[in-house]
Amino acid sequence: MDSTQNANSEQHYKILVLAIAIGITGVFIRFAGDENSTYFSWIANLLLILGVAIGLRTVFKIIK
Numbered sequence: 001m002d003s004t005q006n007a008n009s010e011q012h013y014k015i016l017v018l019a020i021a022i023g024i025t026g027v028f029i030r031f032a033g034d035e036n037s038t039y040f041s042w043i044a045n046l047l048l049i050l051g052v053a054i055g056l057r058t059v060f061k062i063i064k
Helices: 003-007 010-032 038-063
Strands: none
Touching: 003 038, 010 038
16 A cells, blocks of 8 residues: 555544544543542543544554
């Protein structure tokens, strides 16, 4: 497969949209959750890390 075709693959961009949605959900939970609840903080951090990891992995696949 040509590298240009690989970079333009629709699947990469679907995964990027999913990663961004996960990250935005993490940000929303951080600000919408109760300040005294550690569960909201843990969930928000987990979602942010997961979104960033998926996004970076996908970007590096596109670059490759």
